[in-house]
Amino acid sequence: MTVAALGELIAASSKIVAFTGAGISTESGIPDFRSPGGLWTRYDPREFTFQRYVDSAEVRARSWAMRREFVAHHAAPNPAHTALAQLQRRGKLIGIVTQNIDGLHQQAGNTHVIEIHGTARRVVCIGKAPEHGIPNGCGFTVSTEWAFEQLDAGADEPTCPRCGGLIKSATISFGQQMPTDAVDRAIEMVRNSDLVLTIGSSLQVFPAADIPVEGLRAGAMLAIINDEPTPLDEFANVIARGRAGEVLPAVVA
Numbered sequence: 563m564t565v566a567a568l569g570e571l572i573a574a575s576s577k578i579v580a581f582t583g584a585g586i587s588t589e590s591g592i593p594d595f596r597s598p599g600g601l602w603t604r605y606d607p608r609e610f611t612f613q614r615y616v617d618s619a620e621v622r623a624r625s626w627a628m629r630r631e632f633v634a635h636h637a638a639p640n641p642a643h644t645a646l647a648q649l650q651r652r653g654k655l656i657g658i659v660t661q662n663i664d665g666l667h668q669q670a671g672n673t674h675v676i677e678i679h680g681t682a683r684r685v686v687c688i689g690k691a692p693e694h695g696i697p698n699g700c701g702f703t704v705s706t707e708w709a710f711e712q713l714d715a716g717a718d719e720p721t722c723p724r725c726g727g728l729i730k731s732a733t734i735s736f737g738q739q740m741p742t743d744a745v746d747r748a749i750e751m752v753r754n755s756d757l758v759l760t761i762g763s764s765l766q767v768f769p770a771a772d773i774p775v776e777g778l779r780a781g782a783m784l785a786i787i788n789d790e791p792t793p794l795d796e797f798a799n800v801i802a803r804g805r806a807g808e809v810l811p812a813v814v815a
């Protein structure tokens with residue numbers, strides 16, 4: 563029974579890194595990307611590249627509308643997030659590397675959370691005409707609520723009050739340079755782990771999906787909790803096919 567096997571693996575580990583994807587937040591009401599009904603089954607990801615955002619006011623308007631739908635869930639952590647906070651309190655978790663932008667791990671009480679795709683909780687100035695996927699903003703950053711307030715006050719789009727530059731969610735879009743420091747810290751973290759526990763990720767997006775592999779290369783064990791098969795299943799010591807909000811609390815209990 564995989565829950566028992568997963569429990570033994572976690573009991574035997576003391577330096578666990580959780581690597582999470584959108585699937586850990588679906589039970590909080592936030593859609594994932596590639597499951598039926600997921601975001602990329604309703605919006606075309608190719609439309610939301612960094613350069614198209616910079617080049618087109620219309621794409622920016624649609625992006626703000628999608629962002630509002632996403633944030634509108636006012637989602638709360640679910641039992642899977644809470645179980646990871648418990649693992650940290652028991653001193654078994656050295657940290658979380660998340661692809662998610664919803665901030666729910668921090669809300670559940672976890673610290674040492676590395677957000678390799680940024681966060682939807684804040685917006686940043688990316689400058690007037692950034693090129694090659696590299697933001698060149700003035701440094702202005704504020705909560706996303708501020709951007710919604712600008713839109714509610716009738717602005718066509720939020721613009722930087724300091725330099726007039728474009729304002730974008732502090733997430734990493736397709737075609738945007740990944741935050742190298744976050745990725746480096748994530749790789750460092752998994753290299754120091756004895757177990758990488760991937761939860762709710764299809765493990766299809768790179769370089770993010772390379773991070774669990776770096777842990778394996780450094781000798782860590784691998785456990786996968788996911789509703790569907792993933793490309794790393796063949797390397798996993800344990801695979802728990804099921805809902806994260808049920809499997810993880812059962813195992814941590």
Ligand code: APR
Nearest residue numbers: 583584585588594595596661762763764788789790805806
């Ligand atoms: N419990 C377990 N697994 C789940 C649950 C759940 N409650 N809900 C969904 N899943 C699984 C799905 O079966 C799917 O395999 O989680 C996985 C989610 O995969 P994706 O939708 O591809 O999300 P993710 O892996 O986080 O995507 C990575 O792609 O578009 C980019 O930046 C975006 O961070 C995202 C990245």
